[in-house]
Amino acid sequence: MNTQKTRFAALVALVFAAALSRLLPHPPNFSPIAGIALFGAAYFSEKRWALVVPFLAMLLSDVIIGFHALMPVVYVAFAAIVWMGTRLLKQVSLPRAAGASLLASTAFFVLTNLGVWVFGEGIYYPLTAAGLAECFTMALPFFGPTIAGDLFFVTVMFGGFALLQRSFAALRA
Numbered sequence: 001m002n003t004q005k006t007r008f009a010a011l012v013a014l015v016f017a018a019a020l021s022r023l024l025p026h027p028p029n030f031s032p033i034a035g036i037a038l039f040g041a042a043y044f045s046e047k048r049w050a051l052v053v054p055f056l057a058m059l060l061s062d063v064i065i066g067f068h069a070l071m072p073v074v075y076v077a078f079a080a081i082v083w084m085g086t087r088l089l090k091q092v093s094l095p096r097a098a099g100a101s102l103l104a105s106t107a108f109f110v111l112t113n114l115g116v117w118v119f120g121e122g123i124y125y126p127l128t129a130a131g132l133a134e135c136f137t138m139a140l141p142f143f144g145p146t147i148a149g150d151l152f153f154v155t156v157m158f159g160g161f162a163l164l165q166r167s168f169a170a171l172r173a
Helices: 003-023 033-043 047-065 071-088 094-119 129-167
Strands: none
Touching (some): 003 047, 003 129, 033 071, 033 094, 071 094, 094 129
């Protein structure tokens, strides 16, 4: 197997392993979603794979976990994080990865909670300014675990791949 195919296979394996970690018991919102999106954006040399591979990995894990009415919002947020990652992580470094992780956490929080407010059809929160404020206020306890999960998975994925690159020349770009 040539170097490029070996690297691609390793990246795919890491993304799918992270997505499948969603099946393990974990605190609410402590998940690899942003880590997967940012990792794909940073390391797949062809940017179409930066979206396609993580998207397929997420879809596979969601088939097993189950779907819910707001899945389209989650996938839009996921695509937005991939896009941000392609812009912010052209050069991978610890400060860039940490900053992208925090930005991804915030984007996911904002987009998904806007989705709950808008597409909840008034079931959860009224479509008023007060309803929007209540929606975001009620979501605040989940923001900390989102940040922690994103930082954890970004650290594991980016750090793990850096260690693999040091050990296996075929994985270096």
